[in-house]
Amino acid sequence: MTNHDEAAAVRPLTLAWVSRHLEVGERIVRAEALHGGITADMRRLTVGTRDGDTRDLVLRSFVDVEHAEDWLNREAAALTLLAGTGVPAPGLVAVDPAAAQCEYPSLLMTHLAGRTVLDDEGLETRVPVLARQLVAIHALRPAERPPKYVTLTTADTVVVPKGADAAVWAAAIDVIRRPAPPYEGRLLHRDFQPGNVLFDVLPSSPAGARIAGVVDWAATSWGPADLDVAHCSTTLALLHGPEWGLRFADAYEDAGGVLAAAASERLYWRVRDGLASSEEVRQVARPWREAGRTELTTRAVEERLNAYVTAVMDTLG
Incomplete structure (x- = not known):
């Protein structure tokens, strides 16, 4: 060998x-x-x-x-x-x-063919494809449920990024002090985001992307569809800008997915994932830079996270 x-x-x-x-x-x-x-x-x-x-x-x-x-x-x-x-x-x-x-x-x-695509080019086409794939995952009904989802932060352990809007983050932290809203359980990937999706795409035609595989199922859980949507939304916001994080939930519903009916419930899951991500900014930014997104320094990603949490609070709060 x-x-x-x-x-x-x-x-x-x-x-x-x-x-x-x-x-x-x-x-x-x-x-x-x-x-x-x-x-x-x-x-x-x-x-x-x-x-x-x-x-x-x-x-x-x-x-x-x-x-x-x-x-x-x-x-x-x-x-x-x-x-x-x-x-x-x-x-x-x-x-x-x-x-x-x-x-x-x-x-x-x-081994699955395909590659991860983290570039901004072709994103308008890829986001609906990602949403349809997540709807298909949530539609599965396993005979034996995986373990219940685990929350990745608490109101007392949130790491507030440097330069973040203190008032907005304090309000967001208060949101997750509340009990979790009731939900209808679904099979969750729990780390569904562009880094765990392989696309079958020709470099000359990024707009024609098709998903060749979904990988990294180590955190598979049972919980609300909103939590998977929230996680992909946060990642899209950090990779491509806050507006893309806001757009993913709409794409999920356009694909037939069902999210919590109340804005307060959607806010809870969206904010919970955003705040949890603040503890991992340095970890997630490094492989993105290694993949060619050299502009995504830890500081740049922290700024995007602050802007995204602010936008979520403004939109749903």
């Missing part, structure tokens, strides 16, 4: 585990690190087949990450559920959530 770079090296126990899940006569001929993830090490493994052809798998490993076992169990269950549903997700090959056989908790899955 050859490694594309040092970071791609697969540890011996994990390599042996992967090999046991290949077809007879197959072997791993290449490993390449996949960049852009925040919590997991991702590698594309090229497998040589008996007939001289190749196919690709993806190895996801959590190194010294709390809750890795729970996340991998959720992802394995989600990939099993999604098989044959029409939602384009990787196929599960094997999982070792407790690192019983690998050096670290790991999951092996099929």
Whole structure:
């Protein structure tokens, strides 16, 4: 086996585990690190087949990450559920959530074609496509529900960005002090956003984007559709500007999705996700810059988050 770079090296126990899940006569001929993830090490493994052809798998490993076992169990269950549903997700090959056989908790899955698209160009076309895909995910009715969603911040732990409008953020924090509104449960991806969507798009025709895959199902949960919509809205606001965060909910409803009827309830979920994102600005901005969005410094993203939270409070508050 050859490694594309040092970071791609697969540890011996994990390599042996992967090999046991290949077809007879197959072997791993290449490993390449996949960049852009925040919590997991991702590698594309090229497998040589008996007939001289190749196919690709993806190895996801959590190194010294709390809750890795729970996340991998959720992802394995989600990939099993999604098989044959029409939602384009990787196929599960094997999982070792407790690192019983690998050096670290790991999951092996099929590789999907396509690429993430984080540029502003073609966004007008991609947003409705993203919305339709999320509606399709929420339409699924699993026989066994995944665990209930977990909130990622509290009113007492919100990190207010430097230079943020203190009065607006204080009012927003008061919003999430309230009890969560009642909701009709849905299957949630829980991290549905452009960085976890692969598009089948020709560089010469970004407007003709089609979704080739939705990845990273480790946080799959049961909860309100509003929460998934809120998370994608926040990410769009940080990547492309606050106005795009505001537009996503409309695109979701235009695609047939159903959100909370009351503005106060929509405000709760939208603000909750926006405030939670303030704790992760530095983490999310780094892979965006590595992907070519060099203008998205931590400070620039903080400014967009402040503008988005302000806009949400003005629109729904």
